[in-house]
Amino acid sequence: MSAMIAPTRETVRAAERVSAARRHVSLGETLSQTLAMAWRALKKMRRNPEQFFDVTLQPLLFTAMFAYIFGGAISGDVASYLPLLIPGILAQTILTTCMATGTQLREDMDKGVFDRFKSLPIARIAPLAGPMVADLVRYTIAATLTFGMGLLIGYRPGGGALGVLGAILLAIFTGWSLAWVFTWVGTIARSAQAVQGISMMILFPLTFLSNAFVPVETLPDWLATFVRVNPVSHLVTAARDLANGALVTGEVAWTVLACLAVITIFAPLSVRSYKRRHM
Amino acid sequence: MTTTELDRAGSVVTTPGGTDLAVHAEGLVKTFGEHRAVDGIDLAVRPGEIFGVLGPNGAGKTTMLRMLATLLKIDAGRAEIFGVDVAGNPHVIRQLVGVTGQYASVDENLTARENLWLFGRLLGIASPRARRIATELLGQFGLEEAANKPIAQFSGGMRRRLDLAASLISRPPLIFLDEPTTGLDPRTRGQMWDTIRSLISDGCTVLLTTQYLDEADQLADRIAVIDRGRKVAEGTPDELKTAVGNSTLQLLLTQPGEVPTAAEVIRRVLGSDPVFSPERGRLNVALDQADLAADVLIALRTAGVSISSVSVAKPSLDEVFLALTGHEADGDRDSDGDDETGTEENR
Incomplete structure (x- = not known):
């Protein structure tokens, strides 16, 4: 150092900063950055309560509506339809909830503050994963209200509290995993409306071409084949076994496996397209 | 010393011998479709100076800054910041540069204090210290009274000040100011200039873009004039004004x-x-x-x-432009891609 020509204060500081600079974000840093972004998303949720409309109104309305409209036709009466319906509604509600993840991310990314996030030395996954962590709150509300409404109109789950809790946890995990698909859509689509459109096209076949509302046996063969491989069907069957009989079946494993596959594919895809688009 | 340490780390490329420039860009190019928003710009910013980039809307100022800040991919040419290659080491560059955007890049959903705390946390500062820094900065920028108000209630000048405060959290050695006073009323502009001078005079290097000759004159040690993606002149404010009269x-x-x-x-x-x-x-x-x-x-x-x-x-910017380029600084000419965030085109 002493051999150098008297450097100005600022050059020294800059040189020190260059040598002190970290080359990569560590796993610990990534986690704490993700949690900071989750904190931001939670604040945002609390200040925009309309974000809770879908997770509160939908489970309440849909549960009651489907029960009274289809109950008689499908299962003879409302009470005997509920054990079939409630886990189905659970899956549908969770999926709708995770669809909003993509739309909101897209809207958020158009705001000036995302420029700052991009300019900060943080893990590229943090701005994507943070809101998803915060969304766990939304899934929990949606899942709990679905069962709450079910109980109110006469559903008595045979699996007891533990079975119901298992079904709720499985649904939350599934929602969180599938949200990566919508996050990816959020990073590739041009506008929030486009995200909404694409997400609907993914969501509708997934929920309605499943055993969420009707027994598979009533479907034509070709449709039944698709319905049987649909991951939503696995979730619904697993949730039914858990909530109605406290049974942990192989369906749980299939659901978890499908979720892990979704995360493995779509988390890296999302980060890649976020990076490519915004360097 | 720096060079050896970085070489051992293996991933950071430093210029042989190490330039002592804060920003060193050669032949920077950014194309959006057919439009060359930045068309071969060279820059040499010395440490400790305030360097102004002057040009009308659509000249490519913002695009150039976004490339240097790792927010846009560099299509051709190369840039180094304190000897670190920008394209090769975005993560290192992000630790050296504080970016203050043209449109205040703070979170509308949070209060001023929450914004500063969040950015502090993201920069890896422990929560109590992040809180202390937030309080300090709010004081320095005269924002204590509004500290707990939602940003939606902030005036344009307050937003810019908060944005600048957010860029200073990690005390970066280099600060980018993208049109810090565009759209502010004259009184607020004057205040912003004072703030920039006083807070930045503690040894940072500043790269500033502006469309106002008087702003560049007030703040910058040296100025580069940019037009249609190219640099048309460079010098001290006095040299430029002499060229114009x-x-x-x-x-x-x-x-x-x-x-x-x-x-x-x-x-x-x-x-x-x-x-x-x-x-x-x-x-x-x-x-x-x-x-x-x-x-x-x-x-x-x-x-x-x-x-x-x-x-x-x-002389106005128009006259500077007439004198230097032979045409008027007719902003918004074909300016898509500059004052837009530039991300839409970047796919």
Whole structure:
């Protein structure tokens, strides 16, 4: 150092900063950055309560509506339809909830503050994963209200509290995993409306071409084949076994496996397209 | 010392011998489709100086800054910041540069204090210290009273100040200011200039973009003038103003038909051409010294050219542009891609 020509204060500081600079974000840093972004998303949720409309109104309305409209036709009466319906509604509600993840991310990314996030030395996954962590709150509300409404109109789950809790946890995990698909859509689509459109096209076949509302046996063969491989069907069957009989079946494993596959594919895809688009 | 350490780490490329430049860019290019928003710009910013990039809307200033800040991919050319290659080490660059955007990049959903705390946390600062830094910065920027209000209630000037405060959390050695006062009223602009001078005079290097000649003049040690993605001039504010003339004589002739005669007279007196304004009968004359105006007026009177109004003003950006590029600084010309965030085109 002493051999150098008297450097100005600022050059020294800059040189020190260059040598002190970290080359990569560590796993610990990534986690704490993700949690900071989750904190931001939670604040945002609390200040925009309309974000809770879908997770509160939908489970309440849909549960009651489907029960009274289809109950008689499908299962003879409302009470005997509920054990079939409630886990189905659970899956549908969770999926709708995770669809909003993509739309909101897209809207958020158009705001000036995302420029700052991009300019900060943080893990590229943090701005994507943070809101998803915060969304766990939304899934929990949606899942709990679905069962709450079910109980109110006469559903008595045979699996007891533990079975119901298992079904709720499985649904939350599934929602969180599938949200990566919508996050990816959020990073590739041009506008929030486009995200909404694409997400609907993914969501509708997934929920309605499943055993969420009707027994598979009533479907034509070709449709039944698709319905049987649909991951939503696995979730619904697993949730039914858990909530109605406290049974942990192989369906749980299939659901978890499908979720892990979704995360493995779509988390890296999302980060890649976020990076490519915004360097 | 720096060079060896980085070489051992293996991933950071430093220039052999190490440049002592804060920003060193060569032939930077950014294309959006057919449009070359930045078309081969060289920059050399010395440590500790405030460097101004002056140009109209759509000149490529913001695009250039976004490339240097790792927010946009560099299509061609290369850039180094404190000797670190920008394209190769975005993560390192992000630790060296604080970016203050053209549109205040703070979170609308959070309060001022929450914003600063969040950015502190993201920079890896422990929560109590992040809170302390937030309080300090709010004080320095005169935002204590508004600290817990939602940003939606902030005025434009307050937002800019908060945005600047957010860029200073990690005390970065280099700060990018993208049009820090565009859209602010004159009083707030003056305050913002004071803030920039006082807070940034503690040894940071500043790269500033602006469309205002007076802003560059007020703040910058050196200025590069950018037009249509290219650098058209570079120098100290004084050098640039000398190139343009220290002041401008603005004449409105009673008879627009006499413009050629008047131009001839001016050429004879000053040895240089006047600038014809789009307004009929109006002429702008660059003057090295304001008192040359008298010579021009006397000569015009002698030649029998009648004048309906006359004024002497400081040269405007328009005149700088006319003098340097031969065309007016007609902003928004084909300006997509610059003052937009630029991300939409980047796919």
